[in-house]
Amino acid sequence: MFGLFVGDTNRFGIMRLDTPVSSRNIKLAILGIVVFAVLMEIASGGEVDRLAVGKAKFDMLCGVCHKDDHAAPLLAPPNFAVQRRYSMEFGNDKDAFIKAIAQWVVSPSEEKSLMVGARKKFGLMLAMPYSEEDVKLAAGYLFDADLEMPVDCDPSMEVSGTEVGKSVGGG
Ligand code: HEC
Numbered sequence: 001m002f003g004l005f006v007g008d009t010n011r012f013g014i015m016r017l018d019t020p021v022s023s024r025n026i027k028l029a030i031l032g033i034v035v036f037a038v039l040m041e042i043a044s045g046g047e048v049d050r051l052a053v054g055k056a057k058f059d060m061l062c063g064v065c066h067k068d069d070h071a072a073p074l075l076a077p078p079n080f081a082v083q084r085r086y087s088m089e090f091g092n093d094k095d096a097f098i099k100a101i102a103q104w105v106v107s108p109s110e111e112k113s114l115m116v117g118a119r120k121k122f123g124l125m126l127a128m129p130y131s132e133e134d135v136k137l138a139a140g141y142l143f144d145a146d147l148e149m150p151v152d153c154d155p156s157m158e159v160s161g162t163e164v165g166k167s168v169g170g171g
Contacts, residue, residue, distance in 0.1 A: 054141030057134050065125075070153045076125065077118040077157045080147035085115050087143075094143050101139035102132055117156030 058066075058079070065076035077085075090097040104112055108125040119125075128135075 054137040058138040080149045081157045098139040105135045
């Protein structure tokens with residue numbers, strides 16, 4: 001109140017008085033950012049939000065190559081193809097699914113590869129220098145996501161040269 005009064009009458013007074021106000025704004029802004037970060041952290045702990053966070057990670061870290069359609073020029077098997085192949089291998093074992101993908105992403109190799117057809121088509125995936133936590137979130141999303149494999153999708157993108165792959169993809 002007093003400050004405003006002085007401010008009205010003295011131009012330099014306003015400047016001096018402005019300083020504490022704007023630094024308070026900065027503190028508020030920082031507080032806002034901290035609160036936001038904490039909320040995000042809490043959110044990422046919840047199961048439902050974990051899926052959303054996982055999707056965001058997948059889109060950001062994997063989605064460029066693992067697209068959700070098979071019409072676009074492709075760099076890699078689409079997300080539903082990877083999901084289908086890894087689900088065939090690991091069934092309902094989410095932990096094993098996530099672990100296999102986490103190990104794959106940091107060091108892909110022919111021995112680990114399940115998607116032989118895709119590997120031949122696109123070449124071995126390059127190792128990605130992502131954090132384990134990020135990859136596990138992305139892999140968790142891939143496990144849980146409701147993705148449908150289009151029937152007209154090229155079977156070599158789905159699976160592999162294995163007999164199982166041929167019989168599943170062939171229809
Ligand atoms: C720069 C492109 C690129 C990015 C980014 C990428 N991948 Fe891949 N990925 C590929 C290619 C190409 C293949 C197919 C060849 C292969 O299997 O090695 C592949 C294959 C895979 C496979 C199947 C491996 C197999 O053969 O069994 C999995 C699982 C996979 N990627 C997971 C991921 C995940 C998870 C991410 C993100 C954290 C990711 N990829 C990011 C290019 C990419």
